[in-house]
Amino acid sequence: MLPRLPTPIARPFHTALPAFREGRDTPRAYLERCLEAIAAFEPVVGAFVHLEIEAARRAADASSLRWQAGQPLSRLDGMPVGIKDLVETIDMPTQCGSPVYEGHRSGRDGASVIALRQAGAVILGKTVATEFAAAVARGTRNPWDPNRTPGGSSSGSAAAVAAGMVPVGLGAQVVGSLIRPGSYCGVIAFKPSLGAINRGGANDDMSQCVHGPLAATLEDAWIFTREVADRAGGDPGYPGLYGPALPPAAARPRRIAVLETAGWKIADRAALAAFEASVDRIAAAGVVVVRRADDPRIEAVEQAIGDAQAASVAIVGYETRWPLNTYRAKDPSKLSRFMLERLAKAETLTLEDYRRLLADRDRARATYAALAGTFDLAVTLAAPGIAPMGIESTGDTIFNTPASLLGTPALSLPVMHVDGLPLGLQTMGFLNEDAALFGFSAWLQALLDPSGKA
Amino acid sequence: MLPRLPTPIARPFHTALPAFREGRDTPRAYLERCLEAIAAFEPVVGAFVHLEIEAARRAADASSLRWQAGQPLSRLDGMPVGIKDLVETIDMPTQCGSPVYEGHRSGRDGASVIALRQAGAVILGKTVATEFAAAVARGTRNPWDPNRTPGGSSSGSAAAVAAGMVPVGLGAQVVGSLIRPGSYCGVIAFKPSLGAINRGGANDDMSQCVHGPLAATLEDAWIFTREVADRAGGDPGYPGLYGPALPPAAARPRRIAVLETAGWKIADRAALAAFEASVDRIAAAGVVVVRRADDPRIEAVEQAIGDAQAASVAIVGYETRWPLNTYRAKDPSKLSRFMLERLAKAETLTLEDYRRLLADRDRARATYAALAGTFDLAVTLAAPGIAPMGIESTGDTIFNTPASLLGTPALSLPVMHVDGLPLGLQTMGFLNEDAALFGFSAWLQALLDPSGKA
Numbered sequence: 076m077l078p079r080l081p082t083p084i085a086r087p088f089h090t091a092l093p094a095f096r097e098g099r100d101t102p103r104a105y106l107e108r109c110l111e112a113i114a115a116f117e118p119v120v121g122a123f124v125h126l127e128i129e130a131a132r133r134a135a136d137a138s139s140l141r142w143q144a145g146q147p148l149s150r151l152d153g154m155p156v157g158i159k160d161l162v163e164t165i166d167m168p169t170q171c172g173s174p175v176y177e178g179h180r181s182g183r184d185g186a187s188v189i190a191l192r193q194a195g196a197v198i199l200g201k202t203v204a205t206e207f208a209a210a211v212a213r214g215t216r217n218p219w220d221p222n223r224t225p226g227g228s229s230s231g232s233a234a235a236v237a238a239g240m241v242p243v244g245l246g247a248q249v250v251g252s253l254i255r256p257g258s259y260c261g262v263i264a265f266k267p268s269l270g271a272i273n274r275g276g277a278n279d280d281m282s283q284c285v286h287g288p289l290a291a292t293l294e295d296a297w298i299f300t301r302e303v304a305d306r307a308g309g310d311p312g313y314p315g316l317y318g319p320a321l322p323p324a325a326a327r328p329r330r331i332a333v334l335e336t337a338g339w340k341i342a343d344r345a346a347l348a349a350f351e352a353s354v355d356r357i358a359a360a361g362v363v364v365v366r367r368a369d370d371p372r373i374e375a376v377e378q379a380i381g382d383a384q385a386a387s388v389a390i391v392g393y394e395t396r397w398p399l400n401t402y403r404a405k406d407p408s409k410l411s412r413f414m415l416e417r418l419a420k421a422e423t424l425t426l427e428d429y430r431r432l433l434a435d436r437d438r439a440r441a442t443y444a445a446l447a448g449t450f451d452l453a454v455t456l457a458a459p460g461i462a463p464m465g466i467e468s469t470g471d472t473i474f475n476t477p478a479s480l481l482g483t484p485a486l487s488l489p490v491m492h493v494d495g496l497p498l499g500l501q502t503m504g505f506l507n508e509d510a511a512l513f514g515f516s517a518w519l520q521a522l523l524d525p526s527g528k529a
Numbered sequence: 530m531l532p533r534l535p536t537p538i539a540r541p542f543h544t545a546l547p548a549f550r551e552g553r554d555t556p557r558a559y560l561e562r563c564l565e566a567i568a569a570f571e572p573v574v575g576a577f578v579h580l581e582i583e584a585a586r587r588a589a590d591a592s593s594l595r596w597q598a599g600q601p602l603s604r605l606d607g608m609p610v611g612i613k614d615l616v617e618t619i620d621m622p623t624q625c626g627s628p629v630y631e632g633h634r635s636g637r638d639g640a641s642v643i644a645l646r647q648a649g650a651v652i653l654g655k656t657v658a659t660e661f662a663a664a665v666a667r668g669t670r671n672p673w674d675p676n677r678t679p680g681g682s683s684s685g686s687a688a689a690v691a692a693g694m695v696p697v698g699l700g701a702q703v704v705g706s707l708i709r710p711g712s713y714c715g716v717i718a719f720k721p722s723l724g725a726i727n728r729g730g731a732n733d734d735m736s737q738c739v740h741g742p743l744a745a746t747l748e749d750a751w752i753f754t755r756e757v758a759d760r761a762g763g764d765p766g767y768p769g770l771y772g773p774a775l776p777p778a779a780a781r782p783r784r785i786a787v788l789e790t791a792g793w794k795i796a797d798r799a800a801l802a803a804f805e806a807s808v809d810r811i812a813a814a815g816v817v818v819v820r821r822a823d824d825p826r827i828e829a830v831e832q833a834i835g836d837a838q839a840a841s842v843a844i845v846g847y848e849t850r851w852p853l854n855t856y857r858a859k860d861p862s863k864l865s866r867f868m869l870e871r872l873a874k875a876e877t878l879t880l881e882d883y884r885r886l887l888a889d890r891d892r893a894r895a896t897y898a899a900l901a902g903t904f905d906l907a908v909t910l911a912a913p914g915i916a917p918m919g920i921e922s923t924g925d926t927i928f929n930t931p932a933s934l935l936g937t938p939a940l941s942l943p944v945m946h947v948d949g950l951p952l953g954l955q956t957m958g959f960l961n962e963d964a965a966l967f968g969f970s971a972w973l974q975a976l977l978d979p980s981g982k983a
Contacts, residue, residue, distance in 0.1 A: 313887075
């Protein structure tokens with residue numbers, strides 16, 4: 076029998092800045108509040124695989140001095156953050172959720188971690204990732220109900236943000252690893268445009284993979300991503316995150332495309348009802364809402380993303396044969412049965428099969444991009460329902476794979492509830508138009524959740 | 530005073546296959562001939578940073594048994610190969626030409642190394658790379674004249690192939706690291722289309738970087754690249770090498786574009802004369818040869834690639850800030866002054882600067898691609914002259930950066946000589962049309978060097 080947890084409350088950071096400036100609050104005091112949440116939740120939730128509390132206190136003290144001197148390094152100076160345990164950190168192990176990397180220390184920071192340190196962030200710890208960011212969970216519990224999964228693979232970052240342990244956690248999505256845990260944990264999840272921030276020093280070199288934040292607020296998500304991209308750039312060959320230094324202001328969309336995706340058939344009734352109620356409120360506010368039956372371009376997108384889940388899994392499988400085959404060769408017992416089976420299946424694919432998957436993906440991207448002139452954004456569910464019971468499975472990725480396949484920016488907005496548990500509205504924008512997506516999403520969040528809280 | 534070396538003779542592998550099949554020769558005997566060349570050249574040339582001779586003998590013996598049983602694993606079963614010391618190998622250190630990685634063992638094979646082992650290749654050793662595949666040489670000497678550089682960064686692979694120590698060495702090019710050493714050492718260098726073979730397990734995640742072979746013959750270069758791509762695929766998100774299983778047959782081109790590139794102004798007179806003599810022979814054979822003054826599309830390409838060297842260095846600099854900044858933070862004395870200065874310069878670039886570089890590169894690629902309908906290939910020099918004296922500098926990359934920037938396939942053909950030393954004719958094709966480039970290049974090689982030897 077698990078102990079009863081307090082109600083989780085995500086902890087915004089951007090709202091603390093005026094008090095830092097005016098000396099009414101300090102990053103050190105902010106960190107101590109985070110540590111109180113960790114004391115309250117972490118023994119049950121298990122969001123972190125590693126914490127460096129004293130190093131964080133020193134970093135927070137240094138930040139406090141900078142704010143006191145009126146010389147913060149950036150808008151995230153003093154922000155405590157958790158780093159998904161795929162990304163290297165010089166002072167902590169990087170274990171990728173796998174026994175293969177148990178105790179592994181790379182002795183260097185990943186590109187985004189360096190950027191965060193340069194911006195004054197306080198690297199508090201490494202958050203739990205599923206095995207190599209795939210399906211096998213590593214024990215993290217949902218702070219809203221510890222009998223439920225927080226989702227994955229960015230399990231720890233989502234749970235830590237939901238419980239107010241940190242305002243932002245770094246995550247990554249290649250199939251469904253940001254948007255779904257954001258939905259299950261009732262926090263903002265931001266999957267930026269493909270290549271938006273530098274993945275250097277992560278062990279996830281797949282073509283659909285992108286790093287992004289789980290965050291208490293849209294503002295924190297934007298500032299975090301912006302400050303990292305400004306310093307570390309995007310992935311090699313990509314233009315990096317486009318958009319302003321400050322979070323984009325709320326903007327009312329004119330026309331929204333509703334995407335059912337293949338998830339529609341398996342979404343639970345309560346989730347669909349909550350989604351329809353949201354759509355009704357959006358339409359009632361004067362936004363034109365268009366569906367597949369209304370517009371052949373939307374129907375074409377639905378067709379193009381109908382197999383997004385299978386296609387994503389196949390693409391990722393082919394692209395991760397190496398290095399998984401090296402780990403299997405050395406000691407197969409350190410890989411899960413799931414991973415060994417995925418690898419064996421991927422090894423039946425030929426280069427020609429993979430090319431066909433890429434060509435189909437290119438066509439799907441072009442079909443989706445054609446919506447841009449007519450629609451400001453697309454909306455769908457972020458998950459088929461609230462977080463499922465049990466912590467073995469991290470839930471179904473079916474609503475997440477369309478944006479992963481398309482490479483478009485997506486957000487999960489914590490604006491719905493079912494049975495008192497959070498459910499995300501997923502908004503999807505257009506490649507490199509992340510700022511526009513934020514503006515429209517801020518307007519939708521204000522409309523659907525005037526309290527500003529999930 | 531360096532000892533006098535025998536005349537280097539590259540050692541084809543594909544020509545040995547009939548004798549393997551018929552039992553007149555074996556991979557083990559082939560390996561022993563390679564080891565004789567190593568005994569003769571290596572003490573002076575220094576092509577290898579690590580050799581695993583007994584493991585290679587065991588692998589060659591296993592291959593001999595497969596050929597004897599009529600069951601070779603592929604057309605490169607039994608091929609001794611050298612692996613550029615950027616790419617991980619399970620049984621040897623991977624040191625990236627840098628004291629930062631001195632003695633480093635990753636404990637796994639890179640993606641291409643696994644593919645090579647699966648195809649039956651004999652991994653003989655790690656070949657010398659310059660410091661992190663950039664400018665600082667690591668002591669390798671040119672087998673044609675040990676007082677001269679073999680070029681770089683794939684210094685060891687080029688020298689080893691030239692001296693007949695191995696028929697093929699894996700290399701990589703992001704600025705000028707395959708084509709130039711191929712030219713200086715008088716061997717085939719093949720820079721495939723961007724993304725053609727999987728770089729997994731190399732420490733060179735730059736957007737222009739591609740791996741490819743230095744080889745004794747075009748046939749060996751093709752077979753090597755084909756067999757690796759079939760097993761390991763291309764880079765994530767790329768379709769991998771296109772083309773047939775067997776080396777493309779020689780094909781007479783109809784129209785060739787001569788590209789001067791920015792190198793024209795600094796190429797030495799003898800190299801330009803050798804190039805013009807080659808072009809005259811090509812024209813005399815009935816091929817239409819067109820230059821910048823004759824066709825505005827070629828002039829447009831010349832303009833677009835005029836800054837290719839500066840642009841390539843800037844792009845690579847920006848993309849390698851990480852991880853070089855982590856090495857500098859830990860111990861700057863382990864980086865060369867060159868590398869520290871390049872890093873400092875790269876750190877003055879903003880994300881916006883980098884975006885402009887990418888946008889210019891995209892435009893240059895489109896301008897070059899527009900030649901495809903009219904011209905079968907482009908030709909230029911592979912280097913401004915024969916290998917320069919001295920082994921501190923690896924020579925000027927100016928003739929190599931156009932193909933690097935453009936991402937197109939390129940070859941250096943050892944068909945010219947100046948003062949008895951080799952000079953390469955560079956042929957450049959069109960993206961993913963590597964097989965066509967091989968066919969035309971085979972025809973050009975037969976025309977310009979009927980002996981088939983450099």
